[in-house]
Amino acid sequence: MAKARYLLFPWWLAEVGTSAKSFADNPVIGSPALNRLGLHVGRAKWAATIAALRRRRLRHLVSAEDRAAFARDGFVLKRDFLPAEQFAALRAQALAHSAPAREMRQGDTVTRRLAIDDAALATMPALAAMLGGAVWRGLTRYVWSFDADPDVYIQSILSRVHDDEPDPQTALHADTFHSTVKAWLFLTDVAEDEGPFVYVPGSHRMTARRLAWERRRSIAARELDILSSRGSLRIEEGELSRLGLPHPRSFVVPANTLIVADTSGFHARGPSVRPSTRIEIWAFGRRNPFLPWTGLDPFGVPGIAERRVRWMWAVRDRLAGAGLIGQPWRDVGLRTPAEPVS
Numbered sequence: 001m002a003k004a005r006y007l008l009f010p011w012w013l014a015e016v017g018t019s020a021k022s023f024a025d026n027p028v029i030g031s032p033a034l035n036r037l038g039l040h041v042g043r044a045k046w047a048a049t050i051a052a053l054r055r056r057r058l059r060h061l062v063s064a065e066d067r068a069a070f071a072r073d074g075f076v077l078k079r080d081f082l083p084a085e086q087f088a089a090l091r092a093q094a095l096a097h098s099a100p101a102r103e104m105r106q107g108d109t110v111t112r113r114l115a116i117d118d119a120a121l122a123t124m125p126a127l128a129a130m131l132g133g134a135v136w137r138g139l140t141r142y143v144w145s146f147d148a149d150p151d152v153y154i155q156s157i158l159s160r161v162h163d164d165e166p167d168p169q170t171a172l173h174a175d176t177f178h179s180t181v182k183a184w185l186f187l188t189d190v191a192e193d194e195g196p197f198v199y200v201p202g203s204h205r206m207t208a209r210r211l212a213w214e215r216r217r218s219i220a221a222r223e224l225d226i227l228s229s230r231g232s233l234r235i236e237e238g239e240l241s242r243l244g245l246p247h248p249r250s251f252v253v254p255a256n257t258l259i260v261a262d263t264s265g266f267h268a269r270g271p272s273v274r275p276s277t278r279i280e281i282w283a284f285g286r287r288n289p290f291l292p293w294t295g296l297d298p299f300g301v302p303g304i305a306e307r308r309v310r311w312m313w314a315v316r317d318r319l320a321g322a323g324l325i326g327q328p329w330r331d332v333g334l335r336t337p338a339e340p341v342s
């Protein structure tokens with residue numbers, strides 16, 4: 001067994017040059033000795049430097065105002081994103097859409113995702129138009145720092161559907177040590193006490209204080225809670241001021257609000273005090289943060305791009321079937337976004 005582990009050493013080492021983030025699963029990335037020497041903070045610093053260079057090359061994709069908002073806050077928010085008629089059409093098409101769905105349960109909350117492929121887009125022309133629009137394309141690319149299309153889903157957050165522990169996403173955390181994009185176009189109004197998205201403005205910057213915090217966490221990472229030890233570091237609200245950061249901001253917003261955020265900044269989902277359903281067009285992009293180029297996305301070529309989410313689901317199912325990985329995303333067959341969990 002010990003020998004088998006050593007055979008994996010080249011793999012672990014190679015992962016240092018990728019987006020791999022789990023301190024618990026990779027003994028190089030998780031090594032307290034190496035992290036004391038600066039391995040983790042070095043990765044975070046390098047990733048931030050290269051992301052800034054990539055982003056500079058994508059600056060023409062967004063307005064000066066949006067660039068300033070992103071630099072200051074780590075997110076860009078647009079109320080009344082689509083013209084009212086176009087939004088009404090998009091919402092009606094998306095809410096009526098029935099498609100193969102996956103559900104993941106975390107504590108008392110279920111996240112449902114319907115993949116968007118070409119066939120789905122053909123039945124939802126208003127969604128296709130939105131995804132092809134310059135603002136959506138520009139913002140997701142710029143915030144991500146890659147000239148590539150993120151994965152897009154119709155996502156539903158079904159809060160408090162189980163009698164269980166609170167949703168672990170309600171703890172403030174950074175998803176990764178490097179820039180990564182998530183986008184929400186809310187199809188439903190989001191109330192204060194029904195699980196709004198929460199973000200700490202300015203927390204996307206790898207300041208000296210943030211890096212010092214990352215360093216301390218990386219040294220202790222294996223002893224932290226499970227999600228932190230897997231590389232999504234949790235932070236207590238009381239620690240924010242020591243990092244020079246303000247209070248988190250809750251996005252209590254009407255439907256038709258777009259938020260595009262760099263989720264290497266601290267964020268969470270606010271608690272929901274009652275069963276509620278938040279529905280959104282949701283996008284997610286993650287690539288190797290050390291790539292010097294912005295394009296050349298091997299999964300972005302026509303023929304692969306539209307199918308990649310379904311393929312990824314299938315590959316994960318296979319790997320999980322072989323006992324190699326966990327697969328929290330359950331195949332639940334056909335679902336519409338708003339129907340209850342069954």
Ligand SMILES: O=C(O)CCC(=O)C(=O)O
Nearest residue numbers: 169175196197198268269
């Ligand atoms: O859905 C939300 O409000 C945020 C959840 C979260 O932490 C994430 O998507 O990374």
Ligand SMILES: [Fe+2]
Nearest residue numbers: 174175263267
């Ligand atoms: Fe997150």
